[in-house]
Amino acid sequence: MIEVEKLRKTYPGGVEAVKEIDFEVAAGEVFGLLGPNGAGKSTTIGMLTTTVRPTSGTARLAGYDVGERPLAARRVSSVVFQDPVVDRSLTGRNNLDLHARLWGVDPVAAKERIEELVEAVGLRDLVERPVATYSGGERRRLEIVRSLVSCPRVLFLDEPTVGLDPFIRAELLDVIEELRSRSELTVLVTTHYLDEAERLCDRVAIMHSGKIVALDTPERLRAGLGRELVELRVDGDASVALASLRARGIASETAFSVGSTLTVPLNGHTSSEAVAAIHELGLAGAVSARQPTLDDVYLRLTGGRLAEAA
């Protein structure tokens, strides 16, 4: 449904935002682009939605080349942008009607669809009010409803929960999950929230400095670090400590250090064996054992934490 080949964007001034990325998203799949601000996620969405001109490469939505057939590509897709994109002085219904008309939805079908969607996301009582009176979460829900009014085949969600408080964020993720379960949408979502990616996405691509550095299901990406790992803080040189652990056969090539923190996938060892070795080597510090997360995957690949970078 989404095919991206050697897509590249260099902005005037020479900033290479996206560096020849390739990926495909199957029909009905939820695909996540994961990475910190500046990784190139929004530029990628911009190129797919034809609001950013690619420097080179191709991208197709439902078979339509976004460069050669931009209108057709836009007709089969919708976007929920990172920042609020609404006419605040108009009512929620005005905003929904506008989208339906611009996307050429039959008026009768649009009316039914709007009623169904506002009911589903709990906006029925608000839809006749000017959007300026909505809270951040209500406005976000309205934007999600708006993106679905035209029954898109491809939906882009660009950081859909950024800037929202935790309660509204959780509520919105429920809404997205619910809507996803009711339709055959293909969704491309960008985020720097790991829980969001794990919860929503069938596959994720981790972006770093304009490149895709890993692409797989969240489970397989985590599995690359084994079933369990230990994390410890050391006082001295972390790379020396890491070399010592490797020499003892506790740490493999997948172990890594960032700053004073060592992350050591256990790869067949038990956590008690690893902790014992750590103490024997005099690497005392805070030690914890846990399952790998996507943050660990990202950390190993890029040397930076998503939460810190975002």
Place this chain on the structure above:
Amino acid sequence: MTEIALSPLATLSRRRFRLTVRTPRELVVPLLTPIMFALVIAPALKTALHTQASYESFVAIGTIGLLIPLNTMFAGLGVIVDRESGAQRELLAAPVPRALIVLGNLLVALAVTGLQVGVLMAVAGARGIHFHAVPTGVLWFLAAAFLFTVGMYGAAEILANRVPKQEEYIARVPAIAILPWFLAGALFPITALPDVLRWVAKFLPLTHGLALMRYGLLDDSSGLRHIWGLADPAGMAALSIGVLALFALLLSVASVRVFTRAALR
């Protein structure tokens, strides 16, 4: 194909109209100065300068030359508001040719300007200002007002897409909307200007617009003669319409190009 293009155009125009009527300043503010000129300053000037009654008519048309630029520049503010509020991105992601976004704004600017010119003329008429209106004259007037409005909206759209903030946009409005008005024969014939400025005035679209509007509504071809120096009023009017048509065409094409380039990163 036409139907496909007209439907989104109507939608975009309806949106702009809804936003405009929710911002009364866009409707009222551009009217204030011209009405003040037509109703207060022109009669005062007439008395002070001991001119004939026709001077009020002369200035009433001259104030349209202020109303149109002010109104179109105010309309251009909507483009910046769209960009700052983010609403423009939804329009850019819509499956409609991007030129229609500019055209939709233009149609509303034309409608609002038409309404305001109508109000100005009605107020002037109620104040006892006389116009010599015949059907062909009205057509010259409407054609000149239409083309000048289209061209000025193009200028507003270009400026709105070139400057990042409303404050910077507003700071440039006097140079575009008001300065030419003093040179274009709005308050006095351009023959009263020094030679250099008279030549400058002949190249201003507003000079052609005002001369045409006076030719149409006052049956006064002196403004056209001051520009072209010919004997045939209809011929000179055709030449000035040509100038305005070229102005409208060039600015409209440029505004679409500038909008598209500015919108696409």
